[in-house]
Amino acid sequence: MKNRQKIKDLTHLGAYHNWVEESFPDEMAAGIRNRHLWRIDTLHGKQYLLVLSDSQPNPQKLVTYGVEGTVQIKSYDRFLASLVQGQTMRFRLTANPTYAVMQPGSDRGKVYPHVTVQQQRQWLVNKSAKAGFKVLGQANSDGTDNFTFDVVSRERVPLHRKSGRGIRLSQVTFEGQLKIDDLELFKQALTQGIGREKAFGMGLMTVIPEG
Incomplete structure (x- = not known):
């Protein structure tokens, strides 16, 4: 999340919450409000958004305030x-x-x-x-x-x-x-x-x- 222009709106927890929720557009369209756990971690001076969910997020929505090409989606079941x-x-x-x-x-x-x-x-x-x-x-x-x-x-x-x-x-x-x-x-x-x-x-x- 290096782009200062892109992250100018991320000034409080509610903005991050909205970012996560909007990364599940199919759920929003269906009026489904599943709980999505998330956290911001800082490692070696860079910030990472971790999300845990039952369904897969939309990668393009998830990268809205992030860096293109950095989204990784993995199954937790194994x-x-x-x-x-x-x-x-x-x-x-x-x-x-x-x-x-x-x-x-x-x-x-x-x-x-x-x-x-x-x-x-x-x-x-x-x-x-x-x-x-x-x-x-x-x-x-x-x-x-x-x-x-x-x-x-x-x-x-x-x-x-x-x-x-x-x-x-x-x-x-x-x-x-x-x-x-x-x-x-x-x-x-x-x-x-x-x-x-x-x-x-x-x-x-x-x-x-x-x-």
Whole structure:
């Protein structure tokens, strides 16, 4: 995404969301709103858009704000089929760590972001149990954690809604090691995402087998 003229509109998460959604024109024409997980990664000074979806995107739409000839589309099924119980992997996850506080007279909680690194790391530990994996490491005798994963970036990124009201979402990227504890739950986490704000670039976890 080097062309500054082409990316001038990509100033907030909503613009990226629209780019991803418009890359599935057949779904839009049919009024289908499938969830598409996506994430922006930076590697060696270049930015890459990763998209995970049930159906194949339109390559020309997907390259709208990108570089011609760089779109690669691959099936995820073979990789998912290769995963095994107990396997250890390196992972990267960009997520929106939050918690809810129940409000008087309501059956719904008000959502707040976790703000400290310790809170954000504990959020991932808690989520991992329901997502079929364990982050590797152990607790220290003083009660602090010694998990082998890091918070590699923390940002408050802008999101402009159609109503015109702008907000900022907490975006945290984790990297580290994990072990598959429940294979089916783990596959579900990979394909459906982890946490909130999946439509806005959160929740997509990528993994690389070790050994």
